[in-house]
Amino acid sequence: MYKLFFSMILLAVFSAGTIAQTGSIKVGSTTRTFIVYTPSGLPEQPPLVIAMHGLGGSGSQHRSSSGFDKIADREKFVVVYPDGVFKMNGSNGWDISSNSDVDFISALIDTLKLKHTIDPNRVYATGFSMGGMMSYKLACSLADKIAAIGPSSGYPLGNMITSCKPSRPVPICHAHGTLDSIVPYTTLESWIAKFVKSNGCTGDPVITNPTAKYKKQYWGPCEKGSEIILYHFDGMKHGYVDKSKYDFSASDTFWAFFKRHPLNEGTAAVKVSASTLQKTIPLSASCSNGVISLHSEMDIQNVSVSDVCGRILYAEHYTGLFTRNVSIPIDRNSNGVYFVKVTGASGSSVAKILVQ
The missing domain is CATH 2.60.40.3080 (Immunoglobulin-like)
Structure with a gap:
């Protein structure tokens, strides 16, 4: 059981109806905190993006660095920046070894559905570094609520891959540097291969070079319209990809991927004639x-x-x-x-x- 406590601290007001607020929910015996950003002019049932920080970070820090507020203003979705409390080397992160943070994110989704009438078919998870690891954890354990994930420079280390059994094909868009020494690129392939198989993708990936600075591997369309996309950046170390160095925005790219993957089907409708x-x-x-x-x-x-x-x-x-x-x-x-x-x-x- 969990209870909702909104502190109602006003963090920013950019225009009428556009606000960011801190909130908290109690999951078990632990009070968990988050920042939720709600742009003005939202549709009746807006999508939700869950953006998770890396080890040693915070929801506030990831809010500043990811740029999701600006995208939410333009695309009209709610974005929430939860705070991890799992301790690793004295720093706050995410518990990918048990379900404590899965329970937190599940409760957070339920809370925001009630407060902001979130569309249950359009809930997405993304994160940097350990937040990316948590994105994979949610794909493994909460695929009935998470429509697609967008990890950056993060995937679960260790043997969690053997216990990961997603309940449905989960679309994935992943960005990673080839010289990442914190979360090595070399062992990322095993996670991609796992989801290529579990998503029912067939054949070799289509490989393209959108620019000289990075390469794109694409598998799909796979079962139920799912896709897997891997962007790898030659010479890039551990970091969140931004436009200044690579002519590429991880946050913009993840959202473009998310919005064509609702939970109830593999495609989204638009009108073109x-x-x-x-x-x-x-x-x-x-x-x-x-x-x-x-x-x-x-x-x-x-x-x-x-x-x-x-x-x-x-x-x-x-x-x-x-x-x-x-x-x-x-x-x-x-x-x-x-x-x-x-x-x-x-x-x-x-x-x-x-x-x-």
């Missing part, structure tokens, strides 16, 4: 061997692919990309008409292509 095709940005698109290739002579910041039913099959956020070819993998057996939408600083365009 041939009659509303836009041509602000010059765009060419083609498909060969299951890979849609795009080319534009102008800045592309966001790319999405949807089918004729309006379901988003692929979405990606880019930063500072000019004159690029962007390869988008799709199921080779999924013949039909697709709509490719790109947006950038100069406008947007939608191209219709036939896959056969």
Whole structure:
């Protein structure tokens, strides 16, 4: 059982109805704290992003460094920054060896559902370092509530991989540096391989290089529309990926991934039709061997692919990309008409292509 205690300390007011508040719930005999940020203009049932700090950090610190408030303002979702209390070497972190923090996050979700009418099908977990480890723990133990995860520079160390048995295919978008000495990149592959198998992904990953600074591996679509994406950054040490060094925002990328993966199905609906095709940005698109290739002579910041039913099959956020070819993998057996939408600083365009 747990009880809710909102301290109602006002942390920030950026516009009418946009607030961040501290709150607490009692889980068992322990009082757990968090910061919840609620933008103005939220829909009736907004999504929820649970953003978890690394070892020695705090919800407040991760709020400042991750930039999720700004994304929540733009995309209209609630974001919560919980505080870990598990002690490791004298620092606060997350308990990935038992279910104490799983119980906390589960209770936190239930609490925020009641207070903010959260959409139960759109609850997502992300975290840096040990917060990333906790994201995997939730995928293993709370897949009935967590729709998708976005770990950065973190996965569970030790033998937890043998006991991880997710109840459903869990979409994963992971970012990691190849020179990470704190949470080594070299053993990340075993966790990715586990979820590739449990998600029912088949075949080799599609490997692309969005920029010279990082590589992308993509598995999917897998069972129930799930996907696995691994971004690895050559030469990067332990850290949270930001735009300043790698032309890549982990937080923006995770949200773009999350919003096409609700819990109740593998895709999210949008409305796109041939009659509303836009041509602000010059765009060419083609498909060969299951890979849609795009080319534009102008800045592309966001790319999405949807089918004729309006379901988003692929979405990606880019930063500072000019004159690029962007390869988008799709199921080779999924013949039909697709709509490719790109947006950038100069406008947007939608191209219709036939896959056969």
